[in-house]
Amino acid sequence: MLESTSNVLQTISRKEGEWASFLIYPLLFIVVYEVFMRYAFNAPTTWGFEATTFLYGLHYMFGMAYTDVHDGHVKVDIFTSLFSEKKQSIFKVITNILFFMPVMICMTIWALKFGISSTMGLEVNSTSWAPPIWPLKLLMAVCFLFLLLQGVANLINDINSLRK
Amino acid sequence: MSLEFMTVAMFATLVLAITLGHPLAYTLAAVATLFGLIDNGFSIPMLFDMFANNAWGLMNNYTLVAIPLFILMAQLLDRSKVSEALFESLYVVLGGLKGGLGLAVVVVCTVFAATTGIIGASVVAMGLLATPALMSKGYQKELASGIICASGTLGILIPPSIMMVVFGGLTGMKETSVGNLFAGAILPGMMLASMYFIYIFIRCNINPQLGPPISKAEASKYTAAQKWTMTMKSLVPPLALILAVMGTILAGVATPTEAAGLGASGAMILAFASKKLNMTVLKESAYATLKTTSMVMMLFIGGKFFSTVFLGMGGGDVVADLLIGSGMNKWAILAIMMLIVFFMGMFIDWAAILLVTVPIFMPIAMEIGFDPLWFSMLMCVNLQTSFLTPPFGYALFYFKGVAPEGYTMMHIYKGIMPFVLIQLLSLAILSLFPGIVTWLPGIFFGAS
Amino acid sequence: AKREKFGEDPRHKDAQRVSFKPSDEKVRWKMVMPWSKGLLFYDIAVHFADSVRLASAGRLDIKPFSAGELVPAMQSFDAVSKGSAQVGHDWPGYWKGKNEAFVAFASVPFGLDAEGYNIWLYEKGGLELMQEIYGKFNLFALPGGQCGQEMGLFSNKKATKMEDFKGMRLRTPGWYMDIMNNLGASVSPLPGGEVYLALERGVIDAAEFSSPAINYPMGFDEITKYAIQPGVHQPGIQCALFFNQDAYNKLPEDLKWIIDICAKETQLWSYNWINSLNAKAIRLFKEKVEIVKMDKETLIEFRKTTKAYIDDLKTKYPDVKKVMDSQEEFLESYADWRDARSGATPWPYERYISGQITE
Ligand code: NA
Ligand code: NA
Numbered sequence: 001m002l003e004s005t006s007n008v009l010q011t012i013s014r015k016e017g018e019w020a021s022f023l024i025y026p027l028l029f030i031v032v033y034e035v036f037m038r039y040a041f042n043a044p045t046t047w048g049f050e051a052t053t054f055l056y057g058l059h060y061m062f063g064m065a066y067t068d069v070h071d072g073h074v075k076v077d078i079f080t081s082l083f084s085e086k087k088q089s090i091f092k093v094i095t096n097i098l099f100f101m102p103v104m105i106c107m108t109i110w111a112l113k114f115g116i117s118s119t120m121g122l123e124v125n126s127t128s129w130a131p132p133i134w135p136l137k138l139l140m141a142v143c144f145l146f147l148l149l150q151g152v153a154n155l156i157n158d159i160n161s162l163r164k
Numbered sequence: 165m166s167l168e169f170m171t172v173a174m175f176a177t178l179v180l181a182i183t184l185g186h187p188l189a190y191t192l193a194a195v196a197t198l199f200g201l202i203d204n205g206f207s208i209p210m211l212f213d214m215f216a217n218n219a220w221g222l223m224n225n226y227t228l229v230a231i232p233l234f235i236l237m238a239q240l241l242d243r244s245k246v247s248e249a250l251f252e253s254l255y256v257v258l259g260g261l262k263g264g265l266g267l268a269v270v271v272v273c274t275v276f277a278a279t280t281g282i283i284g285a286s287v288v289a290m291g292l293l294a295t296p297a298l299m300s301k302g303y304q305k306e307l308a309s310g311i312i313c314a315s316g317t318l319g320i321l322i323p324p325s326i327m328m329v330v331f332g333g334l335t336g337m338k339e340t341s342v343g344n345l346f347a348g349a350i351l352p353g354m355m356l357a358s359m360y361f362i363y364i365f366i367r368c369n370i371n372p373q374l375g376p377p378i379s380k381a382e383a384s385k386y387t388a389a390q391k392w393t394m395t396m397k398s399l400v401p402p403l404a405l406i407l408a409v410m411g412t413i414l415a416g417v418a419t420p421t422e423a424a425g426l427g428a429s430g431a432m433i434l435a436f437a438s439k440k441l442n443m444t445v446l447k448e449s450a451y452a453t454l455k456t457t458s459m460v461m462m463l464f465i466g467g468k469f470f471s472t473v474f475l476g477m478g479g480g481d482v483v484a485d486l487l488i489g490s491g492m493n494k495w496a497i498l499a500i501m502m503l504i505v506f507f508m509g510m511f512i513d514w515a516a517i518l519l520v521t522v523p524i525f526m527p528i529a530m531e532i533g534f535d536p537l538w539f540s541m542l543m544c545v546n547l548q549t550s551f552l553t554p555p556f557g558y559a560l561f562y563f564k565g566v567a568p569e570g571y572t573m574m575h576i577y578k579g580i581m582p583f584v585l586i587q588l589l590s591l592a593i594l595s596l597f598p599g600i601v602t603w604l605p606g607i608f609f610g611a612s
Numbered sequence: 613a614k615r616e617k618f619g620e621d622p623r624h625k626d627a628q629r630v631s632f633k634p635s636d637e638k639v640r641w642k643m644v645m646p647w648s649k650g651l652l653f654y655d656i657a658v659h660f661a662d663s664v665r666l667a668s669a670g671r672l673d674i675k676p677f678s679a680g681e682l683v684p685a686m687q688s689f690d691a692v693s694k695g696s697a698q699v700g701h702d703w704p705g706y707w708k709g710k711n712e713a714f715v716a717f718a719s720v721p722f723g724l725d726a727e728g729y730n731i732w733l734y735e736k737g738g739l740e741l742m743q744e745i746y747g748k749f750n751l752f753a754l755p756g757g758q759c760g761q762e763m764g765l766f767s768n769k770k771a772t773k774m775e776d777f778k779g780m781r782l783r784t785p786g787w788y789m790d791i792m793n794n795l796g797a798s799v800s801p802l803p804g805g806e807v808y809l810a811l812e813r814g815v816i817d818a819a820e821f822s823s824p825a826i827n828y829p830m831g832f833d834e835i836t837k838y839a840i841q842p843g844v845h846q847p848g849i850q851c852a853l854f855f856n857q858d859a860y861n862k863l864p865e866d867l868k869w870i871i872d873i874c875a876k877e878t879q880l881w882s883y884n885w886i887n888s889l890n891a892k893a894i895r896l897f898k899e900k901v902e903i904v905k906m907d908k909e910t911l912i913e914f915r916k917t918t919k920a921y922i923d924d925l926k927t928k929y930p931d932v933k934k935v936m937d938s939q940e941e942f943l944e945s946y947a948d949w950r951d952a953r954s955g956a957t958p959w960p961y962e963r964y965i966s967g968q969i970t971e
Contacts, residue, residue, distance in 0.1 A: 053224055057223030136223070
């Protein structure tokens with residue numbers, strides 16, 4: 001039961017990351033398009049800089065959980081790697097509950113509040129293009145939720161490996 | 165609790181917490197949360213509203229858009245196998261010298277350092293490419309590891325470099341704009357590469373056992389003219405990329421972010437030209453890019469939380485009072501800051517160090533009258549050691565991951581020492597001759 | 613009929629009998645802002661914090677944090693609104709995405725100048741409108757610095773006539789960006805840090821950033837040939853101080869008064885300080901660039917386009933309508949006096965007798 005929950009959560013992390021990873025190509029396209037329009041047609045866009053920035057922001061935010069599921073977040077494990085597997089799992093469970101969970105639970109809640117208050121005012125960017133930014137702020141909360149769920153999956157896995 | 169106590173306690177807690185092996189970014193955020201709550205009277209809403217604000221601010225930072233683009237560029241470049249061609253031609257061009265293959269590695273890495281903004285790919289690529297050649301010629305394991313790790317790390321100092329993108333994005337000052345940092349790093353980067361080159365040449369001439377030349381037969385397989393053509397041909401792709409990236413920045417045609425985009429497009433064209441571009445490559449490059457980007461950006465988030473809480477509770481002033489108020493002369497203060505960065509570099513990775521130290525050190529450096537661009541460059545050169553210094557050094561791990569049987573961590577640790585000393589020597593030279601840093605930015609951008 | 617005294621100071625009644633005791637409470641506040649330390653706006657924010665500290669003998673200690681130290685520059689508003697910091701300093705136009713009307717409290721193209729903002733805000737209902745808009749975000753606001761007129765465009769193209777602006781590539785933010793677009797220029801909202809390089813290498817032809825003293829360190833004069841005057845896009849740069857409403861409510865009465873008076877003192881000081889520096893900076897600029905003036909017809913044409921643009925905004929945003937109507941009403945009511953008094957401009961003697969009698 002627990003194991004299948006963690007599998008589902010990890011699949012979510014993997015899939016949303018794989019989808020989001022392709023944002024890099026439209027991002028690249030807009031950057032190059034902007035340079036091209038400026039030089040070839042003397043017609044810089046009014047939206048290029050903002051659109052680029054939005055894509056960049058979403059790209060890495062969706063990648064947080066994805067990087068975690070692939071164990072890609074850098075850590076200083078030179079000391080703990082000296083311990084037995086079992087002890088390492090204990091350390092992982094403790095640090096997860098102590099460091100990760102409280103911060104990411106609060107982060108998800110307050111990012112959501114942040115997104116909701118922007119949504120209530122249908123906030124747009126303070127620029128001439130003035131695109132709505134409330135959806136981006138909501139997505140920021142969603143990304144923290146993905147990361148939190150990935151942390152739950154890690155916790156389940158580490159507890160399981162303790163029982164073996 | 166006194167402010168001084170809190171300042172020390174916050175750093176001490178961080179040091180202890182990171183040894184527990186939890187991802188650094190989360191650990192930074194956790195320590196920031198603990199001390200943020202102590203500082204603000206345990207108001208969770210107040211603290212996390214601030215964190216949410218900061219997380220959103222990072223999503224809006226145009227300068228940092230260059231990070232995923234430079235990473236994508238490196239991914240595509242790595243898959244188009246252009247470094248192989250250059251190494252093969254330098255193999256015969258320089259191979260005949262004592263230590264010649266080592267010199268070839270330095271040259272290849274220097275050229276590719278000017279096209280790529282990150283280091284992982286160079287160390288891995290050179291590790292796979294050059295180690296077998298070095299081994300078969302009987303290079304000493306320590307020296308071989310040192311050459312590859314140190315040269316592979318040049319990519320983070322010779323522009324373009326995401327370290328400087330992070331730095332520029334962090335300070336947000338005109339003097340330390342990404343363009344200025346790139347221009348400022350050109351000469352220090354070239355200088356360090358030359359020092360590696362000279363060191364290997366001298367050391368192998370004193371003791372040819374360390375790095376013997378290739379055989380006469382192998383070296384004279386091609387005529388001088390053939391060697392010349394081979395080298396020139398293999399230099400075209402990287403030079404084109406250097407022009408696309410550094411050329412457009414220095415000529416002011418593109419912002420660093422746009423240049424990163426041009427570079428990534430260039431790398432894509434190269435991959436296409438070498439018939440390596442297909443759906444799988446695009447997919448794998450996208451996955452790998454996201455993984456590295458989010459790793460850096462997650463550190464950005466954790467580091468931002470940490471420095472925000474630290475500065476918010478007045479820790480920056482405590483450190484400044486401690487250093488400036490001590491009445492020490494400014495060179496002593498500089499030396500202390502550099503030592504702190506160096507020691508942190510042994511245990512933590514560069515991005516976390518930058519994110520924690522720059523907001524504290526930069527105002528101090530400016531208050532005691534150091535040129536901000538020059539100071540930034542000292543920080544970057546210094547941080548370059550963090551890839552190499554044991555126990556925690558990225559380059560060492562990357563190399564170990566691809567090194568052939570028989571290379572132990574001890575070989576690598578020992579091999580890297582002389583190169584770390586050379587880096588420290590170059591740090592001293594830059595301190596004595598600031599012109600090496602400030603001259604080019606002055607020419608290109610009229611800065612400083 | 614008998615004529616009454618023509619005006620009265622409404623505060624006098626409160627002040628006559630002080631109904632509160634001096635507090636001995638010590639309050640420590642954090643102040644955030646979109647300014648980096650190199651900008652003179654930072655000093656204006658710090659000036660307010662200093663004034664409060666001095667006037668309260670340290671009882672209200674406001675610690676200023678420059679952009680990015682506590683929260684990113686453009687997050688100052690949210691941070692104070694939610695209470696992560698208690699005070700913020702700003703140029704209200706930055707919050708146009710929250711409510712379009714914020715721009716009207718910052719500077720309006722062809723709108724209020726320094727004198728206009730002072731009178732409108734303090735005497736003609738501007739402050740109440742300002743507090744109403746900020747109040748929607750749990751903020752209490754006060755005017756917090758008036759820097760006078762901005763400098764026009766630094767340009768590599770000499771542009772004084774309408775047609776000169778067609779096709780010109782320039783950088784300017786806010787309402788003026790849309791107006792210039794409507795006039796046929798091609799406006800790019802380059803991020804601040806990119807402006808210098810873009811201007812130097814001809815990515816853009818012209819750019820504006822703030823008043824002479826504030827943009828002197830940026831060195832635009834070293835890479836451009838002309839400064840196109842006047843700065844019609846911002847005749848008066850108005851800054852604001854905003855306080856988290858809950859934090860403000862908790863203050864003892866005497867500290868509230870100290871805040872009120874120190875904000876006014878900051879408004880006064882900033883104008884004098886910046887403009888004395890402006891006079892010096894413009895002389896230095898004149899050594900490097902030619903200062904050219906738009907001709908009368910062009911200015912009139914710009915004014916018409918601006919009016920059409922703002923009228924359009926008014927139909928879209930009720931808050932903009934309310935605030936701009938109030939400002940326009942003030943301009944109207946003030947016009948007779950402005951005209952009657954004109955001609956006494958304190959030019960140096962030689963200039964005056966040569967016929968330059970109005971500003
Ligand atoms: Na590089
Ligand atoms: Na290290």
